[in-house]
Structures are given as C-alpha cells and as structure tokens.
Amino acid sequence: MYGYSADREAYLKRLRRIEGQVRGLQRMVEEDRYCIDILTQVSAATKALHAVALGLLEQHLGHCVAEATAAGGREADDKVTEATDAIARLLQS
Secondary structure, eight states: OOOTTHHHOOOOOOHHHHOOOHHHHHHHHHTOOOHHHHHHHHHHHHHHHHHHHHHHHHHHIIIIHHHHHOSSSHHHHHHHHHHHHHHHHHHHH
C-alpha cells in the first residue's frame, strides 16, 4: 500500500478535472481562440498538475521514505535518492 492510497479517490477526482481542462485547451485551439486566453488555461492546468505532484511527494516522504528510514539500510538510502530525483524533476518542469 502506498502513502497516497487513502486519498486515491481525491487524486482521481483532481486528475479527471485536469483532464477536462486539457480537453478544454484542445477545444480552444480548435476554435482558434485568443492565444493569451489559451496560455492562461495552460498555466492553470500546469499549476493543478504541480499541486497533485506536490501532494504525492509529501505523502511519499511521509509514508514510503519514513518507513524505509525507520527500517534503515540500503532501502532507506534508495528511497531518499528516489525522492531527491523526483524533486529535481519537478523543479525542472
């Protein structure tokens, strides 16, 4: 069981909402809408995805990394490295 499992339905709901935003962006482009309006919606979708990512990261740190750290050993080091790499990817996006 992963750290986000308890909030799985909430994450799915948020991701479905983001999916709707992206479909809306496709419609805006198809309808040849004003570029600034499209960019505004891209920004909103991006922020929503970042919020999901930060929530998952927080739960990963609080659950997966915390459990591995409590157990110690190589797995703890691997989980910390894995989390650090995920943070680096988020900062690059």
